[in-house]
Amino acid sequence: MFDFLDLEQYDLFGAFWTTxxxxxxxxxxxxxxxxxxxxxxxxxxxxxxxFGTAYVHIFRNTPLTLIIVFCSLGLGQTLQxxxxxxxxxxxxxxxxxxxxIAYTSTFVCEALRSGINTVxxxxxxxxxxxxxxFGQVLRIVVLPQAFRxxxxxxxxxxxxxxxxxxxxxxxxxxxxxxxxxxxxxxxANLIPIAxxxxxxxxxxxxPTGLFLGWLAKRVAVKR
Amino acid sequence: MTNLSVLYDxxxxxxxxxxALYAVLFVAVLGAFFWWVVRAMNDKNQLDAEKWDVFVTDSxxxxxxxxPGLQDTLIAAGLSLVIALxxxxxxxxxxLSDHWWIRRPCDVIxxxxxxxxxLLMMIFANQAYALxxxxxxxxxxxxxxxxxxxxxxxxxxxEIVRAGVLTLxxxxxxxxxxxxxxKGQTMxxxxxxxxxxxxxxxxxxxxxxxxxxxxLGGAMLGYSELLSNARLVSTNYANTIAAYTVAxxxxxxxxxxxxxxxxxxxxxxRRGKRGTGVVVKNDPTDPADSTSMASAIPTPQVSExxxxxxxxxxxxxxxxxxPTP
Numbered sequence: 246m247f248d249f250l251d252l253e254q255y256d257l258f259g260a261f262w263t264t265x266x267x268x269x270x271x272x273x274x275x276x277x278x279x280x281x282x283x284x285x286x287x288x289x290x291x292x293x294x295x296f297g298t299a300y301v302h303i304f305r306n307t308p309l310t311l312i313i314v315f316c317s318l319g320l321g322q323t324l325q326x327x328x329x330x331x332x333x334x335x336x337x338x339x340x341x342x343x344x345x346i347a348y349t350s351t352f353v354c355e356a357l358r359s360g361i362n363t364v365x366x367x368x369x370x371x372x373x374x375x376x377x378x379f380g381q382v383l384r385i386v387v388l389p390q391a392f393r394x395x396x397x398x399x400x401x402x403x404x405x406x407x408x409x410x411x412x413x414x415x416x417x418x419x420x421x422x423x424x425x426x427x428x429x430x431x432x433a434n435l436i437p438i439a440x441x442x443x444x445x446x447x448x449x450x451x452p453t454g455l456f457l458g459w460l461a462k463r464v465a466v467k468r
Numbered sequence: 469m470t471n472l473s474v475l476y477d478x479x480x481x482x483x484x485x486x487x488a489l490y491a492v493l494f495v496a497v498l499g500a501f502f503w504w505v506v507r508a509m510n511d512k513n514q515l516d517a518e519k520w521d522v523f524v525t526d527s528x529x530x531x532x533x534x535x536p537g538l539q540d541t542l543i544a545a546g547l548s549l550v551i552a553l554x555x556x557x558x559x560x561x562x563x564l565s566d567h568w569w570i571r572r573p574c575d576v577i578x579x580x581x582x583x584x585x586x587l588l589m590m591i592f593a594n595q596a597y598a599l600x601x602x603x604x605x606x607x608x609x610x611x612x613x614x615x616x617x618x619x620x621x622x623x624x625x626x627e628i629v630r631a632g633v634l635t636l637x638x639x640x641x642x643x644x645x646x647x648x649x650x651k652g653q654t655m656x657x658x659x660x661x662x663x664x665x666x667x668x669x670x671x672x673x674x675x676x677x678x679x680x681x682x683x684l685g686g687a688m689l690g691y692s693e694l695l696s697n698a699r700l701v702s703t704n705y706a707n708t709i710a711a712y713t714v715a716x717x718x719x720x721x722x723x724x725x726x727x728x729x730x731x732x733x734x735x736x737x738r739r740g741k742r743g744t745g746v747v748v749k750n751d752p753t754d755p756a757d758s759t760s761m762a763s764a765i766p767t768p769q770v771s772e773x774x775x776x777x778x779x780x781x782x783x784x785x786x787x788x789x790x791p792t793p
Contacts, residue, residue: 287473287475289473289475289476289479289483289487290487290490290491290494291491292491292494292495293490293491293494296494296498302720302724303720306676306680306719306720306723306724306727307680307716307719307720308679308680308681308682308683308695308719309680309683310680310683310684310686310687310695311683311695311698311712311715311716311719314687314695314699314712315712315716318699318702318708318712319708319709319712322708323512323514323708323709324508324509324512324514324709325512326508361475366474369474369475370474373474373476373477378476379475379476382475382476383475387475408583408584408585408586409585411585411587411588412587412684412687414587414688415684415687415688421588422585422587422588422591422688425588425591426591426688429591429592429595430595435592435595435596435599439588439592442588443580443583443584443588446583446584446585446588447580447583447584450583451583
């Protein structure tokens with residue numbers, strides 16, 4: 246039944262490794278950029294707030310596929326942004342990561358902002374009363390508590406990101422969905438192949454979800 | 469009074485100067501970035517007038533490509549929602565069943581389809597129709613896109629339905645049982661009508677996700693929706709950047725309309741005198757989104773963050789805070 250699984254011909258583990266790499270790099274990038282965006286959206290400078298709001302609305306309402314395809318065709322091929330790489334595969338991979346970061350960071354930003362909402366008003370007021378400025382209030386008092394409150398939503402974002410990395414197949418990054426399409430076209434065993442890839446994603450997402458769910462309960466601020 | 473957050477004091481003269489300085493610096497950085505982008509585009513001749521004004525001068529671009537593409541996007545999204553909704557209701561109620569032999573299979577099916585990327589389902593469906601059905605080649609991508617979206621969104625909607633029924637006040641079910649309705653009757657005549665009302669905003673937000681996910685079919689299966697038609701525009705008129713920008717604007721406008729409809733519905737339901745005032749919100753932060761709402765976490769995570777913060781995330785800073793510091 247599993248004779249279609251010719252690992253010499255199909256680099257199954259390599260494909261899933263690419264998926265994991267896409268996920269990890271994009272997750273780190275969107276966590277950083279999303280935090281900056283959230284900071285902008287609550288900042289005292291109106292133009293930063295306006296930029297943050299506009300960015301989130303624009304990128305959240307654009308289909309991820311469009312962003313990724315645009316990164317490849319628009320940035321990569323037309324404008325020749327090679328992302329500091331000579332190899333075409335590396336360029337595609339990095340452009341995909343760039344697209345995932347641009348898109349996913351909006352969800353990180355919104356999750357964090359709702360996390361900021363869960364921090365009691367008194368915390369920020371007390372911080373201001375002892376003379377902390379906006380940056381200090383955010384960095385020392387509010388954000389640490391906000392992060393602890395949003396572990397569960399961020400876990401959902403991470404799992405969504407893991408599944409979203411399949412979109413990179415649209416620009417030819419050889420990750421899991423790309424390999425699945427190739428295998429399905431060449432081999433006759435449609436259902437075993439589909440189940441195999443579905444299982445791969447369940448293996449990737451289930452432990453992440455369980456671990457971060459446990460972590461969310463553990464670090465949550467007891468109020 | 470301007471909208472002051474509790475995160476910072478009302479700016480005094482020095483803070484005002486400092487904020488103005490930050491604003492200028494920020495604009496400078498932003499401006500430098502845009503200048504760099506514009507220069508890069510100009511170098512590759514992407515700002516030439518003929519690449520952009522075809523969208524105004526050449527009506528064929530709209531009649532042959534963009535408008536039919538938008539229609540196909542809406543057809544696929546609409547079909548998916550219409551088919552996924554009843555399925556979602558069935559599975560959502562199934563998960564609430566008292567019988568384990570109904571509940572468990574529903575649990576497994578819903579969790580499975582939420583954990584698998586929607587693109588894999590589309591690719592699978594496309595090949596399955598090719599092998600085992602006589603669906604015509606021309607419409608096969610539509611079938612595959614709709615199938616993939618239905619499988620995924622039915623399981624997401626099942627969670628929304630379940631959350632909707634669970635958020636209703638317990639008295640509703642108890643009262644129905646007290647006047648002698650059976651379990652099925654309680655569900656159909658009492659709980660479900662109220663739950664559906666409460667879920668309307670969440671369902672409309674889910675439509676945004678569906679619209680965005682139709683583009684997967686365009687990129688991977690050759691379904692002729694807006695994105696793949698934008699690609700045709702870009703090859704015909706050699707204006708990659710312009711074509712995708714216009715497509716993005718159309719998508720953003722469409723999704724913005726849907727999002728506005730969702731929040732209008734939500735406000736209306738929350739303020740309404742009739743009904744329970746309970747709203748299941750498809751919170752954007754809890755990524756009800758794309759290929760998302762992943763959560764292989766087998767707990768009703770979906771509903772919690774939204775219900776916990778009914779004040780929403782609309783205002784910067786914290787809800788219900790005194791605007792004067």
